[in-house]
Amino acid sequence: MPAALTLRALTAQQDQLAPGHGLCAGCSESIIVRQVLAALGRPAVVALATGCLEVATTRYPWTAWQVPTVHNAFENAATTISGVEAAYRALARRGKVSGEPPVFVVFAGDGATYDIGLQWLSGALERGHRFLYVCLNNEGYMNTGAQRSSATIQGTWTTTTPVGTVVPGKPQWRKDVTAIVAAHHIPYVAQAAPHHWKDLMAKVQKAAAKQGPAFINVLAPCNRGWRFEPEETIRLSRLAADTCVWPLFEVDEGAWKLSYRPAQKRPIVDWLKAQGRFSHLLDPQRQDLALEVQSRVDQEWQQLLSRCGSG
Amino acid sequence: MTTTIARRGTKRPPVPGTPVAMNGAALVAHAMRQVRPDVVAAYPITPQTVITETFSEFVANGRVHTEFVPVESEHAAMSACIGAACAGARVQTATSGPGLALMWEVLGIASGLRLPIVMHLCTRALSAPIDILCDHSDAMAMRETGWVMLVGENVQEAYDNAIMAVKIAEDPRVSLPVANLLDGFVVTHCMERAELLPDDAVTEFVGEYSPTHPLLDLQHPVTVGALDFHDYYMEHRRQQEEGMANAKQAVEHAAREFASLFGRSYGLLDTYQLEDAEVAMVVIGSAAGTLRMVVDGLRREGVRAGLLRVRCLRPFPSQEVANALKGVQRIGVLDRSLALGAAGEPLWSDVVAALATHGAGHPVTGWVYGVGGRNTPPGQFRQAFLALLDPATQPGRAGYLGLRERR
Numbered sequence: 001m002p003a004a005l006t007l008r009a010l011t012a013q014q015d016q017l018a019p020g021h022g023l024c025a026g027c028s029e030s031i032i033v034r035q036v037l038a039a040l041g042r043p044a045v046v047a048l049a050t051g052c053l054e055v056a057t058t059r060y061p062w063t064a065w066q067v068p069t070v071h072n073a074f075e076n077a078a079t080t081i082s083g084v085e086a087a088y089r090a091l092a093r094r095g096k097v098s099g100e101p102p103v104f105v106v107f108a109g110d111g112a113t114y115d116i117g118l119q120w121l122s123g124a125l126e127r128g129h130r131f132l133y134v135c136l137n138n139e140g141y142m143n144t145g146a147q148r149s150s151a152t153i154q155g156t157w158t159t160t161t162p163v164g165t166v167v168p169g170k171p172q173w174r175k176d177v178t179a180i181v182a183a184h185h186i187p188y189v190a191q192a193a194p195h196h197w198k199d200l201m202a203k204v205q206k207a208a209a210k211q212g213p214a215f216i217n218v219l220a221p222c223n224r225g226w227r228f229e230p231e232e233t234i235r236l237s238r239l240a241a242d243t244c245v246w247p248l249f250e251v252d253e254g255a256w257k258l259s260y261r262p263a264q265k266r267p268i269v270d271w272l273k274a275q276g277r278f279s280h281l282l283d284p285q286r287q288d289l290a291l292e293v294q295s296r297v298d299q300e301w302q303q304l305l306s307r308c309g310s311g
Numbered sequence: 312m313t314t315t316i317a318r319r320g321t322k323r324p325p326v327p328g329t330p331v332a333m334n335g336a337a338l339v340a341h342a343m344r345q346v347r348p349d350v351v352a353a354y355p356i357t358p359q360t361v362i363t364e365t366f367s368e369f370v371a372n373g374r375v376h377t378e379f380v381p382v383e384s385e386h387a388a389m390s391a392c393i394g395a396a397c398a399g400a401r402v403q404t405a406t407s408g409p410g411l412a413l414m415w416e417v418l419g420i421a422s423g424l425r426l427p428i429v430m431h432l433c434t435r436a437l438s439a440p441i442d443i444l445c446d447h448s449d450a451m452a453m454r455e456t457g458w459v460m461l462v463g464e465n466v467q468e469a470y471d472n473a474i475m476a477v478k479i480a481e482d483p484r485v486s487l488p489v490a491n492l493l494d495g496f497v498v499t500h501c502m503e504r505a506e507l508l509p510d511d512a513v514t515e516f517v518g519e520y521s522p523t524h525p526l527l528d529l530q531h532p533v534t535v536g537a538l539d540f541h542d543y544y545m546e547h548r549r550q551q552e553e554g555m556a557n558a559k560q561a562v563e564h565a566a567r568e569f570a571s572l573f574g575r576s577y578g579l580l581d582t583y584q585l586e587d588a589e590v591a592m593v594v595i596g597s598a599a600g601t602l603r604m605v606v607d608g609l610r611r612e613g614v615r616a617g618l619l620r621v622r623c624l625r626p627f628p629s630q631e632v633a634n635a636l637k638g639v640q641r642i643g644v645l646d647r648s649l650a651l652g653a654a655g656e657p658l659w660s661d662v663v664a665a666l667a668t669h670g671a672g673h674p675v676t677g678w679v680y681g682v683g684g685r686n687t688p689p690g691q692f693r694q695a696f697l698a699l700l701d702p703a704t705q706p707g708r709a710g711y712l713g714l715r716e717r718r
Contacts, residue, residue, distance in 0.1 A: 043529045048536075054538070055538050058534050059538050060539050061543070063537060068529065069532070070534075070536055071535070071538075072390055072420055073390070073417060075386075076417065079390035079391050079394065080390055080391070080394035082380055082391045083350060083380065083390070083391035083392060083393060083395035083397075083400075084394040084398040084526060084527070086352070086378035086380050086394075086395055086400075087378070087395040087396075087398035087399065087402075088527060089378050090349035090376070090395075091399065093376060094349070096399075099529070102527075119383060119384065120383075122383070123387055127381065127382075
């Protein structure tokens with residue numbers, strides 16, 4: 001049975017990710033992982049891509065994981081879980097494993113998902129393995145010190161798109177991996193963010209009930225890479241949804257549905273001014289760039305509304 | 312003397328096989344079916360494709376109950392094998408040349424995590440220039456990734472090795488992946504007479520796999536693939552080397568058990584006319600057949616020629632190689648790949664190091680042959696033998712057999 005999504009029921013559960021790991025103060029990843037594992041209500045077997053979560057939680061001879069966990073390499077977490085899931089089916093058929101089948105879960109960053117591992121993810125989705133892939137999207141390669149990824153938006157300062165005299169941060173927009181995954185026509189695809197825990201956890205429960213692959217792209221605010229104070233993590237998460245730079249929605253059996261529509265859509269400048277990585281965009285001389293970001297966000301939001309039939 | 316060829320007139324083994332006419336790839340696919348892997352993840356590539364196709368047919372027709380994971384690349388093939396092996400499954404794959412190169416990162420992970428995966432490697436030249444034919448560049452580039460490497464000579468041996476590989480890999484003192492090398496096209500595609508063993512005898516020979524810390528033991532959760540640094544990495548590497556050292560015994564143990572049941576005996580090495588040889592060649596793979604014929608010819612002319620075929624490339628049986636070559640005055644090594652910029656080619660380097668370490672520092676001359684699938688006729692091997700007899704021939708790189716030199 002999936003866990004009841006009440007704070008009383010959830011706080012009674014034992015955390016599947018133990019404290020004492022090495023993630024930064026203010027990191028959203030441990031929050032998201034605990035939300036995901038608490039929502040399942042069934043044992044999980046986890047595959048990790050190389051990244052912040054993996055290095056901070058599996059420092060030999062310690063581990064923060066209370067569930068079976070495997071790390072293979074950077075790009076191949078989806079394929080690793082394919083193998084685990086295939087093994088489960090084979091061993092179950094031969095009576096070598098028994099009991100309630102576990103949920104096979106991947107945690108991977110946007111580097112592992114959008115960039116280096118996109119092919120591995122695509123292959124696993126097409127083959128139809130039963131697993132839940134959670135992208136912890138902090139919009140850059142934060143484990144290696146805040147470099148650009150294809151999830152980083154235009155104008156962002158990163159260490160490989162520095163704000164120079166000639167180039168003002170990342171020149172390109174981001175790619176829409178959630179839509180790319182949805183184009184695989186798998187049973188369940190969603191975007192979520194940790195401030196809306198009930199929405200995120202309900203999505204995890206829907207995903208885990210599916211007979212095939214499921215994908216949830218979760219915005220993972222990173223105070224070190226984005227340059228904000230550690231206590232602001234959840235506020236940043238909410239701001240992303242309210243400015244529509246990170247809309248919350250789901251694609252359930254092919255049906256697009258908006259999960260959250262801000263009562264009043266906030267201007268992107270609220271998002272930009274909350275983070276040091278965008279501070280150069282507040283310069284009046286770079287107003288054009290800020291306006292361009294606003295226009296891309298608006299365009300994507302309108303497209304999403306029309307996909308969800310609520311345009 | 313051990314040879315890999317079942318000798319006629321020897322007594323009938325306890326478990327006789329059925330004679331078949333089959334190519335190496337198809338027969339290896341039968342071995343895969345008979346060892347009953349839980350999971351096979353593979354991606355087709357010439358000349359390995361026949362293995363993946365044949366095995367897919369076995370799955371499609373219910374002749375084996377394996378989860379076949381038709382991955383999108385060789386890197387994914389090995390990645391899925393790693394996941395499945397961590398889960399506690401018996402796992403196999405197969406590849407060739409560029410496919411192996413694409414896997415390289417995860418080859419080391421399979422070994423570092425001590426996963427008893429078996430991979431059939433149909434040897435193929437590496438790009439560029441692109442070439443689908445046989446040489447050993449792919450195999451030589453994986454020597455340091457921590458895989459036990461068995462090298463067969465013919466269809467029968469590729470099949471027998473495929474079966475023994477499972478036992479070696481899953482031996483708890485070893486717990487390492489094993490590569491079963493068979494020469495691309497020469498062995499994979501050439502039809503030979505061979506013996507197919509009974510299914511149940513093979514299944515019984517390899518036994519059930521009992522993993523020690525499977526991921527799917529939900530009551531005892533483990534973290535696999537944790538982060539090591541300076542404080543533990545070196546010890547873990549050392550343990551891996553211990554597993555590799557133990558593999559030598561495991562190869563011999565599996566071979567003895569195999570011989571007692573099925574009648575064909577194998578060792579770490581395969582020697583031919585080596586006891587009284589004054590001149591000998593060292594080789595791996597399918598070229599040994601031609602070389603035996605050349606040795607016979609030289610013997611008829613009064614030249615005491617011999618042959619040493621290395622069957623176990625990793626762990627390299629240094630002591631055994633040195634012992635086998637102890638009495639040989641002039642030694643040649645035939646390499647089917649280049650080690651660009653190195654002191655000598657890969658097999659040559661291993662042989663020289665073995666002789667230097669174990670007190671028989673005879674001069675060793677090396678030739679490159681058959682690269683990119685070039686045919687090496689017996690006359691060229693004969694020329695190399697004759698050159699070894701020439702006192703003017705120096706140790707080290709002697710050059711290429713069958714190369715068209717620029718004028």
